Amino acid sequence: AQSVTQLGSHVSVSEGALVLLRCNYSSSVPPYLFWYVQYPNQGLQLLLKYTTGATLVKGINGFEAEFKKSETSFHLTKPSAHMSDAAEYFCAVSDPGRRALTFGSGTRLQVQP
Amino acid sequence: DTAVSQTPKYLVTQMGNDKSIKCEQNLGHDTMYWYKQDSKKFLKIMFSYNNKELIINETVPNRFSPKSPDKAHLNLHINSLELGDSAVYFCASSQAAGHNEQFFGPGTRLTVL
Numbered sequence: 001a002q003s004v005t006q007l008g009s010h011v012s013v014s015e016g017a018l019v020l021l022r023c024n025y026s027s028s029v030p031p032y033l034f035w036y037v038q039y040p041n042q043g044l045q046l047l048l049k050y051t052t053g054a055t056l057v058k059g060i061n062g063f064e065a066e067f068k069k070s071e072t073s074f075h076l077t078k079p080s081a082h083m084s085d086a087a088e089y090f091c092a093v094s095d096p097g098r099r100a101l102t103f104g105s106g107t108r109l110q111v112q113p
Numbered sequence: 114d115t116a117v118s119q120t121p122k123y124l125v126t127q128m129g130n131d132k133s134i135k136c137e138q139n140l141g142h143d144t145m146y147w148y149k150q151d152s153k154k155f156l157k158i159m160f161s162y163n164n165k166e167l168i169i170n171e172t173v174p175n176r177f178s179p180k181s182p183d184k185a186h187l188n189l190h191i192n193s194l195e196l197g198d199s200a201v202y203f204c205a206s207s208q209a210a211g212h213n214e215q216f217f218g219p220g221t222r223l224t225v226l
Contacts, residue, residue, distance in 0.1 A: 032212045038154075043117075043203060043217040051212040088154060094213040099144055100158040100169050101215060 002027045002093050006104035014112050019078040021107045023065075023091030026072065032094040033074045034101065035065055039087045047089075050074060061085070086111045116140050117218035119204050125224045126194055134189045134221045136204030142216070144168075144209045145187040147179060150201040150220070162187055163209055194225045 007022040025031060032051050036044040048059025055067040065076045074091060088108050092101040117138045126132055138145065146169075147159040161169035162181040176192045187204060204218040 034214070036217075041220075043219045044156075044205075046214060046216070049212065049214055090156065098169075099161050099163065099207070099209065099213060100146065101156075101213065102158075103156040106154045106156075 002031070002095055002098075002102045004091050004093050004102055004104035006089075006091050006107050008107055009105065010108045010110065012110040012112060013081045015083055016080050019063075019076070019081045019085065019109065021076040021089050021091075021109065023074045023076065023104060024072055025074060025091070025093045027093055027095060029095055029097070033065075033067060034092045034094070035059065035063070035074075035076050036090045036092060036103075037061075037087050038090065038106075044090065047076070081109075081111045083111050083113065085109060117204055117206055117216050119202075119218040119221050121221060122219060123222050123224075125226065127226055128194055128196060130194050131190070131192045132194060132223070133191070134202055134204075134223075136187045136189070136218055138185055138204075138206040138216070138218075140206055140208075140216060142206035142208050143184050144207050145181065145184075146205040146207075146215065147187065147189050148203045148205060148217075150203060152200070156203070160187075160189075191223075194223075196225050199223055199225045 003026045005024045034049045035047040050067045058064045091104040144163045146161045160179040165181045201220045205215040207215045
């Protein structure tokens with residue numbers, strides 16, 4: 001069975017500071033990994049994904065994530081936080097043979113002025 | 114030109130009532146999903162349909178019945194609503210042949226009084 005752990009339910013950074021949101025996964029097969037963002041009262045929007053190939057993945061809004069198989073991690077980073085980045089972020093894993101996503105519990109990012 | 118749409122956006126009803134939520138996607142995808150997001154923001158798969166065939170049916174009460182009249186539509190009917198059914202329900206779609214990148218609707222916030 002797959003699982004996703006997001007360390008830190010709340011992360012607060014200052015505007016312009018580095019954003020680091022942590023995600024560790026457990027999967028019995030090579031996984032597909034995703035980061036989604038949810039703004040208040042909205043649906044989920046895909047930020048980026050890892051399927052195969054290059055382990056450093058770039059996404060929208062300046063975010064990127066690195067797949068580290070040895071650490072079973074897929075942490076999300078952004079060099080400089082913007083006020084508009086304040087939202088809930090979800091890491092998800094998909095077993096290539098199972099057509100559903102298993103989500104982490106989410107991390108709420110606050111950006112202080 | 115909304116990709117995945119849901120109606121209604123908000124649904125407030127009394128315990129014991131029966132209600133339906135509708136979902137439509139215009140992405141040409143062949144797989145559709147229902148997810149439930151609880152009050153702690155945790156997202157969990159409920160159902161998945163591929164080409165109108167049910168392929169995932171998680172541990173969900175029989176009061177919940179999905180119906181897919183065609184590939185572009187997936188509806189969720191809930192009988193005898195209970196207080197614990199209050200949540201945000203998200204519809205999503207993906208292409209079966211892809212990496213399971215899922216596109217989400219805006220959600221339906223169900224409140225059972």
